[in-house]
Amino acid sequence: MDRTHHEELVSFILLQVLQALKMLQGEGVESLSTNFKEFLLAYRSPSVDASYNEFPRLLFLPETLGAEIEIGGDELVGLCRYALRALCTLLHHKMDGKAPAIKLRSRFSRALSACALLLQEDKSNSLTKAKNVMELALWSDGEHFKSEQEARVWIDTARADCVDNLCRQLICDSTRQLGARERFRIEFLLSATPRSIIESQKSTMTANVK
Structure with a gap:
């Protein structure tokens, strides 16, 4: 697996972790x-070889909550630290x-570094800011925005293109189901605002990478 694909995969898994942690928060x-x-x-493909090119879905296991307290076992950490540990584990x-x-190895490196710095701050909005950074890295195709107006135009255009593509796919195959990446991209396009995009871009650009 090349470095770009690996960091893209890490970014997508981390995004799901952040969204789940926000829900729990x-x-x-x-x-x-x-x-x-x-x-x-969880991977949909039964083939190990095929799973390397597939983006997995993160499944939350609610029955595990509180289990460590009952048995007096595992150490507990806060949600931001939990996400930071996940990032470190995924990047070794x-x-x-x-x-x-984090070394500059792909177009996702700077966003991963920014995400780590935001999580280290461990503030009430750190999970949200980190999630926004990862969404922008995954779904903006490397676009750079000079103003909120440019970001607004991009959002409107991306939403229109997304609807057009979904309609075409539905016409071609009405039984087709959306993959995990498609669903998360749609969620991003529906929730993104010009301000959140500009703030995420600023956090990403100021992140230190080697």
Whole structure:
């Protein structure tokens, strides 16, 4: 697997982790275990070789919540630290509670570094900001926006193109189901705002990469 594809895969998995953690945060969950037993990566393809080119779906296992408290076992960490540990694990970096030094290897490297720095801040909005950064890296195709107006035009155009593509696919095959990447891209286009895009772009551009 080349570096670009690997970091794209890491970015997509991390995005799903961040979205799940935001959901848990909204439900009042403040900490999780350190061994990532709350989630499972699922591939649709039964072939191991094919799965390398497939983007997996992250499944949340609600029955694991609170289990470590009952048995008095695993250490618990806050949600931002949990996400930072996931990022370090996926990129094979040491998990020491600090943002890892990420090398510039692909167009996703700077966004991953920005995400790590935001999570290290461990603020109430860190998960949201980190999620926005990863969404922009995955779905903006490397576009650079000089103003919120440019971002607004891009959002409107991308939404129109998305609807057009979905209609064409539906006409060609009414039974076709959307893949995980398609669903997350649609969610991004529906929720993105010009301000969030500009803020995410700024965070990404100021991130340090080696």
